[in-house]
Amino acid sequence: MSLPPGFGRKGEIRVCKLHKSLYGLKQASRQWFIKLSTALQDAGFHHSKSDHSLFVRTHGNSFTALLVYVDAIILSGNNLQDIEEIKAHLTRQFKLKDLGELKYFLGIEIARSKKGIALSQRKYALEILDDVGYLGAKPVNSPMEQNLSLSRDEGEYVKDPSSYRRLVGQLIYLTITRPDLVYVVHILSQYMDKPRTPHLEAAHRVLRYLKQTPGQGIFLSADSPMQLNAFCDVDWARCRDIRRSTTGYYIFLGHSLISWKRKKQTTVSRSSAEAEYRSLALACCEVTWLRYILNDLKVNHSQPVKLYCDNQAALHIASNPVFHERTKHIEIDYHLVREKIQDETIKTFHISTSKQPADVFTKSLGLLQFSNLLRKLGMINIFFNLRGSVKENMQDSRND
Structure with a gap:
């Protein structure tokens, strides 16, 4: 921000003291979020501990969730009257534009039917x-x-x-x-x-x-069971430049795909078993976070999460707490898989490589196998x- 010409004497240094944040300054977005959070907390909402942009409110049997991305807001709940009250409360605080039922959000098109979204x-x-x-x-x-x-x-x-x-x-x-x-x-x-x-x-x-x-897009089924299922795989040392392995995982809620990721591992793995074990750890972290999100949304998920891997050696390492040569050089934080297995947060299963849906993340596949895996992922057009x-x-x- 520049001072207007002629303000002050020549050679004199003056600055502006802002009483409120202006759009475009570094702290403007932070100040906006603080102001919005204060207004939502006054309405009875509280921050989700797992996702700070998610606000939830429970009032008797009614539940309302509000998701914020800068100045775009998605509001959902099981009580229409509560939703209208929240809109009225925010309208008194800010200038709002109600776009009605969610159809388009940040470039994402939403289509609804009785079967799902x-x-x-x-x-x-x-x-x-x-x-x-x-x-x-x-x-x-x-x-x-x-x-x-x-x-x-x-x-x-x-x-x-x-x-x-x-x-x-x-x-x-x-x-x-x-x-x-x-x-x-x-x-x-x-x-x-x-x-x-x-x-x-x-x-x-x-x-x-x-x-x-x-x-092409993903389909979220309306009658999907509330059971988390995770599939992880690894692309071992395929990178010709640095030979690091790449982790890929998919996580389903029942039959609906809700989370996926492909990430290059931070170190070079000496064996495919080690690379797969690191992949298990990354998928385990994501599953733990999703359980927190489901808890904030009042979705009960007491059963263990099913985690599928196509490497028998990695599964044995995860379930066997005995120290041996194959795992002594692996960082301590990757052994969280064992801890989650012991407290029954997750339960590991072996899956055949030919049936592994995460292969679409780790390999360049032929047309037939690629099309079959897309159907398994629930992708539709x-x-x-x-x-x-x-x-x-x-x-x-x-x-x-």
Whole structure:
């Protein structure tokens, strides 16, 4: 903020004392959240300890949850009268715009039916295609060629690396509802500092896959059982540059996919069993956090979480507390898996590699296996009609 010309004498140093935060300053968002939190606490809400952007309130038999992202708010509950009272309370404090039933939030499209809720980012996907000029591209059925291996040292450098970085950044946000893209986007994001031609070609293939399925998304079933099931897998030392393994996991609530992640491990693992054990630990941490979230939402989950892994050696390490050569070099914090097994928070199971749904996170698969795993993940495209053709109108989408 600059002082107006002519204010004060020449050479005199003066500053402004702000009585309230201005939009755009570093502390503005913090001050806004403090003010909003105070207003919500006055209405009887309290912070969730597991997610600070979640506020919950219990009043008799009624339960209300409020989720905040900067100045966008989602309000839900089992009592319509309580929801209206909260809206009136916030209206007295702030200038609000009630958008009604949730249909579009931060680029995510929400479609409801009696069977459940479908989440997709079709409009955002079409905007990416339009931005890059791929609306007329020839579509493909998979986001990455099977067994493709990228490296930092092969191919010529891209002339305009900023365009590559912009594209990968857009694709990263698209993975919020597209777990089928997580593997390839994670690979491409590793080369954003110095992208080469093979990396750009792989990114363009992702765009051609988006042209085939712009409305693909996840489905949250209305009659799904309240049982957490986790599947974890690892891509052992496949990275040709640093040889670190990569963890991938999926977590289901009943039949609905609610959490997924692919992350490169911080150290090099000497064996696949060690890498799988670290993957178990990361999935275990996520499961523990989800149990806290369910508790805040008043969802009872007293039974152990089922954690599936396709590596027998890792499962034996997790269940066997005996110290031996294979685990003495593993950091202490990874042994939390044993602790969770002993207190019956989780229960581990073996799953065949051919039935492991987390493979879509750790490998570049063929079309048949890739399609089968997507069905297991509960991914759907609500923009397909009964014949299987896409109800797309690219020109109308650009005008939305």
